[in-house]
Amino acid sequence: MEGLAPLLPLLGIVLVFWLLVIRPGVRRERERRSMQASLAVGDRVVLTSGFFGTIAALRDDRADITLAPGTTVTVALGAIGGLDPEAPAAPAGPDLSKKTIDAESSTTSESEES
Numbered sequence: 001m002e003g004l005a006p007l008l009p010l011l012g013i014v015l016v017f018w019l020l021v022i023r024p025g026v027r028r029e030r031e032r033r034s035m036q037a038s039l040a041v042g043d044r045v046v047l048t049s050g051f052f053g054t055i056a057a058l059r060d061d062r063a064d065i066t067l068a069p070g071t072t073v074t075v076a077l078g079a080i081g082g083l084d085p086e087a088p089a090a091p092a093g094p095d096l097s098k099k100t101i102d103a104e105s106s107t108t109s110e111s112e113e114s
Contacts, residue, residue, distance in 0.1 A: 041056065041058060042055060
């Protein structure tokens with residue numbers, strides 16, 4: 001047992017290194033692969049180079065990304081860093097929060113007040 005005592009600090013350092021460096025890296029890699037597997041045509045993405053675009057086509061290990069109208073680039077799936085965080089979510093239904101003002105009724109109510 002006395003021979004193992006000097007190795008305990010080294011084992012502790014290895015354990016801390018694994019918990020703080022290796023494990024989070026494996027988790028990020030798993031999440032990246034999951035995101036890339038769930039990509040679909042029409043998704044807004046951000047590339048690792050910083051470009052934002054829309055997926056126009058998907059092939060085995062490549063994607064055609066439309067950066068602007070008439071500008072399409074082909075990139076490796078690994079170059080897709082993630083989904084665009086500012087991309088609008090798919091609408092669930094009509095937006096009832098916006099009110100429309102009828103111009104005729106507003107002029108009628110203004111003339112009635114005078």
